[in-house]
Amino acid sequence: MDIKAARCCFFCCIIVLLKREGGAMLTAMRKNNEIISLLDPWEKQELLTLRVKESFSCPACKEPVRLKLGTRKAWHFAHERMACEIETEPESDYHIKGKKQLFESIFRNHATVSIEPYLKSIKQRPDLLVTSSLSPIALEFQCSTIPHDSLSRRTISYISKGIRPVWILGGNRLKRKSFSVFSLTPMDFLTARMKEPEMIYLTYYCPISQQLAFVYDIHTISPSSVFASVIFEKNVSLRLSTLINPSLPQQFPYEDWLAVKRKWRLGKQFPFTNSSFFHKRFYELGMPVSLYPCEAGIPTKFDYWFETPGYLWQSWILLKLIPSYGRDEVFSFRDIYEEMKILRAKKIIKIRNLKFLKETHYSFSIADYLIKLSRLGLLEQVDGLTFKRREKAKLPSSLEKAFACDREVLDFLYSKK
Numbered sequence: 001m002d003i004k005a006a007r008c009c010f011f012c013c014i015i016v017l018l019k020r021e022g023g024a025m026l027t028a029m030r031k032n033n034e035i036i037s038l039l040d041p042w043e044k045q046e047l048l049t050l051r052v053k054e055s056f057s058c059p060a061c062k063e064p065v066r067l068k069l070g071t072r073k074a075w076h077f078a079h080e081r082m083a084c085e086i087e088t089e090p091e092s093d094y095h096i097k098g099k100k101q102l103f104e105s106i107f108r109n110h111a112t113v114s115i116e117p118y119l120k121s122i123k124q125r126p127d128l129l130v131t132s133s134l135s136p137i138a139l140e141f142q143c144s145t146i147p148h149d150s151l152s153r154r155t156i157s158y159i160s161k162g163i164r165p166v167w168i169l170g171g172n173r174l175k176r177k178s179f180s181v182f183s184l185t186p187m188d189f190l191t192a193r194m195k196e197p198e199m200i201y202l203t204y205y206c207p208i209s210q211q212l213a214f215v216y217d218i219h220t221i222s223p224s225s226v227f228a229s230v231i232f233e234k235n236v237s238l239r240l241s242t243l244i245n246p247s248l249p250q251q252f253p254y255e256d257w258l259a260v261k262r263k264w265r266l267g268k269q270f271p272f273t274n275s276s277f278f279h280k281r282f283y284e285l286g287m288p289v290s291l292y293p294c295e296a297g298i299p300t301k302f303d304y305w306f307e308t309p310g311y312l313w314q315s316w317i318l319l320k321l322i323p324s325y326g327r328d329e330v331f332s333f334r335d336i337y338e339e340m341k342i343l344r345a346k347k348i349i350k351i352r353n354l355k356f357l358k359e360t361h362y363s364f365s366i367a368d369y370l371i372k373l374s375r376l377g378l379l380e381q382v383d384g385l386t387f388k389r390r391e392k393a394k395l396p397s398s399l400e401k402a403f404a405c406d407r408e409v410l411d412f413l414y415s416k417k
């Protein structure tokens, strides 16, 4: 058996993840086709006796499963031979415990919930299926990394049956690099849900600390690092409404964003491999990237769409696109967006795969940026999304001046609200 130690980052505990041994489950089918659930209050001796007399099979693939009653891992059923043909989480003690706890707390809070039901028509076996007055919810507790295709396929098949998928990531996946900085993988991003069009969030659960965590108000720092807020909820207060519509207080810590801008300028962290295009353009303009304009690299609504860091795509708008218009010449958001689409087509600017989010688009971030530039006095908002050029961007002559004017810009945008 392959045993891997994994650090449960935000809960500061060490857990041992036991890797795949053929799809373990908390439920199985008895010879009489009844479902047996290990969530029922069994005594160990009862199960030991039952194991001798009975044989069990997987409700999905019908292959024989063994009842495992060891001490190291929560009791479970495991496929005797190979992994189940149904795509499920490779089972670990962490996963089994989390699934059990989520089931128990949702059950305790009066929702109708079933564990590991096999949905024959779509060949899926969600960890939990919750039926409420709204549409049914398939709850998936995902602790391991699975291919994007697999996560997408499962999401699409639930949606096709009118079931709302809710992916809860294992707390072991939450990597907090500093107070406001987190690492997220493309798979993590695919589980994002929307609070409001401009605010997406990810949900985590740790069965060891028995806490839920919501990571929200996500802004891109690099393809794999984001700036975000996090809020924790104890499992005991886990109501279905908390899970489906958590309350997420607005609290953008803009002082911390200054540290992000600083690191971009120093170029020491958040390496970004596709930056050579921008570096060349800065070179042509006779300036080092570290002295990018103070009005670039500001957080915008919807900027979670970009993999490309904000200081690069916003510098491009400030230094290349806007100067192509004369002073007082009117241009629209659309003109800028069309230019950005070209960069996207050339893969110079990268946009994330967030195909399950509706009513949001990366272009909204560009629009918000132009509006923010109007507030800063660089543009004049003529009407809706048409603008006139006014002032030039501030190009700092030294790093020291850059840090000071970064602060001025953010102070203006955030502290005078």
Ligand SMILES: [Zn+2]
Residues within 6 Å of the ligand: 023, 058, 059, 060, 061, 062, 063, 079, 083, 084, 085, 086
């Ligand atoms: Zn099976």
